[in-house]
Amino acid sequence: MRSSGDHAARSSHHWWKRQPRETKDRTQGMVTRRAFIDATSAVGATALLGATSAAAGATTAPSAAGVTHDEARARDAIRAANVGMRAGYAALKSELSTRLSPVIVVQNDATGGRFTLVRDGSPRETVRPVPELFELAKSISHVPQGIFSILAAYISPTVPRLPNADRIDPHDLELVAFERPGSGGWSDPLQRYAATLTTARRQLVRANLPGELEHSCRQILDASLAYIGIAVSSGTCDTASFQRYSARVYPSIRTNMEYAAAAQISGVEGLMREWRARIGEERWRDLYTVVLSIWTTSELNQASIIIRRCMNPAKVATHLIDLSTVEVPHDPVAVALDNLARIVVDNVSAETVLPTDPVVADAFKGREDLLSVEILRQLGPTAGAAPSASPSTKEPTCPIRKE
Template identity: 70%
Template sequence: MVTRRGFIDGMSAAGAATLFGVTPSASATTRAGAAVADAELTARDAIRATNVGMRASYAALKSELISRLSPVIVVQNDATGGEFTLIHGASPQESVTPVPELFELAKSISHVPQGIFSTIAAYLSDKVPNLPNAGRIDPHDLDMVAFEGPGAAGWISPLQGYAATLTTARRQLGEANLPRELEISCQKILDEALTFIRDSVRSGTFDMASFEKFSGKTYPSIRTNMKYAAAAQISGVEGLMRKWRGTVGDEAWKDLYTVVLSIWTTSELNQASIIVRRCMNPAKVDTHLIDLPTVEVPRDPIFVALDNLARIVQDRVSAEMVFPTDPVVADAFKGKEDLLSVEILHQLGATAGAPAAFPSAAASACPVRRETAQPAVALSPDAVRR
């Protein structure tokens, strides 16, 4: 039974005063408003606390899982062909740089044209040059890179410094004991580079026409260098995979995870991933070979790899158990997309791979177009993973 006292106590001060014909004071109204605001903040903090609790549980599971992941190979790409680390149960981690030195030597000389371009790029004209691929050059990108312009001469000194480095390499090339074909191709690249630098410094100018002529002369030799680098990497990585498969055993090898860390620009069709893929269980390679782009080389690549792998593994399991009746949402949860991605695509009237265009200035200020007749976006699991 609700008593009069209980009824009044359950009301706000302002509400009670109004009910009984008393005009509430300003201070009473302020206090009442503050109480409502405090209650709202408390309630919202309570809502947030549910997510804090979830994240704590998620982190605890991930931390435990990291120590149990096995067998795992972590590949940290670098200039030598990559450092490979095997993690297998309670056995000590084994780290190996398996690629022969020829890989690094062949690639080093192949990078010379890029070294020259990086030195002079800021001093190019910001006008798209008349090149065969001119239509593929974004004018704004070019404007960002060519920030000094052709009028400045700051490129001369660093280019001369690079020429000194190239001269030393050219002088000692014959003593490096390279295969004859590779030595000849390296010699060609270095000679053409030194000629371009000499002519550019003497004239005090350069343009994309002269650089294109130089790079075109080096390209066949660069292809030769790439042939030797690829052969060296394949032999080194495949040899290591055979050795580690023997260490792990065929049965455990079937469940091997491999995480390949690389910078974004080499994260697709990554050279190490291509080779490792051939050595893994074909039935699981699509889910157990993880290409992980990084902003820069991590300080602790093993932890970064295992931390991300643990997230992937536990999300795959939880997705199928938390959302057992909705495979599309489950695939989004355990894939690269945010779980909200399907709903956002639906509200934007878009489909996977073809997002709705942002409205022009003349269009509505709100980019979300709601259409009641619009069916839910049906994404295949493969489309959601991409």
């Protein structure tokens, strides 16, 4: 199997060979990459040096930190070297992002995910492959969380005497339970949610769900409506009674989870087989997959678990990228390709710029900060931290096992 470096080199060679001489610098209204680097360097340096020099020139006396005017100018000149580096890096990354291929970008969502196939830097096809059953099963499973979200602010901020009390952080509970207990502000919102659940319960039989799934959804809805009725009529809500209710519906939630997982597996694996046949085995071996998800679901991500089985086993550790986001990006494909371009550039530059220190090179290539190795070395064994394992050495295992 050819290396990714050889593949990149050959791809670059063929691209240049195919282009007419007058288009090799991406003319016709587009600046050349060299011009872009030079212009960006100049603008960046001017902005940096101008702002800093103006501040330094406001007085000829040494600054409060003891830095003279000449020292400030000299330090600005040093910083300009980094401005130039960043300009060149940005240009390389930007151009590379238009050449990445093949790539699958996955944006997780409530329907099982949006999958986009990218070839030569351009999205070719976007599909939602997961059957609707996934969304329906999860929708009813989320009902207890919906009830809790309404009640949480009004429960007691004191950790209750419950079997799992030691697992509840007292400070976290105080932050969540920010309303005055007993104020009753939860009653109207809860009754409105009950109306939504009542409609779902009445329509459930018409949804044409598998018998077992329909039964589990009915149990969750019935128990939820009964709990809401008692809470509203008594005018009280507390953690203990909610936990008794949630424990009763949990077996039904697990049934829904089984149906949702089976639907996602069948949908995603079916799409992977289709795209693999279309791309061809040779190119599929070099496939990159970028899965975007919010931080709370980025570890053992459901899409990643399925997709890794469909990728080249020799490269899955480095070519399957779980990208954690703060919120759903406006353009998931652009975000994925920009980050993937950075990863690919760093993979090559780490071994080229830092060829004599594999440990630091691995930090450069991975998710560690480049200085993390040196900081840990200086802090010593009492630092209480260690470099995280690289993706190539981490094999996830599922914490939930079916008995």
